[in-house]
Amino acid sequence: MSNLVKLVEEKNHNPNVKALPEFRTGDTINVGVKIKEGDKSRVQYFQGTCIAIKAPGSYQGHFRVRKISDGVGVERVFPYHSPMIDSIKVVVKGKSRRSKHFYLRDRVGKAARIAIDYSRE
Secondary structure, X not given: OXXXXXXXXXXXXXXXXXXXXXXXXXXXXXXXXXXXXXXXXXXXXXXXXXXXXXXXOOOOOEXXXXXXXXXXXXXXXXXXXXXXXXXXXXXXXXXXXXXXXXXXHHOOHHHHOOOEOHHHO
């Protein structure tokens, strides 16, 4: 049975995972997502704060990005091995002592900011 699981993981493995930059929760990242519209495809960027990371780099791992769009909070979950991820760029490195930032869901405006970590640059 484990051979079947290994076969599925190898087939769906994304070779770009090793090329993704290192980021942590609290960082503001810009994720390029491939969008298919009819027979054309393009890259749409989703920029926000990374609020959660689960099993970084592994096949089951994913990360969650949150942004505020027109006053409404929008969250997206991106699996590391998704073929829809084109690129990831770290825009700002945040100073954080937490592994999950779910408290940002209840905050608005200046209270929802995370300080910049100048020592990591």
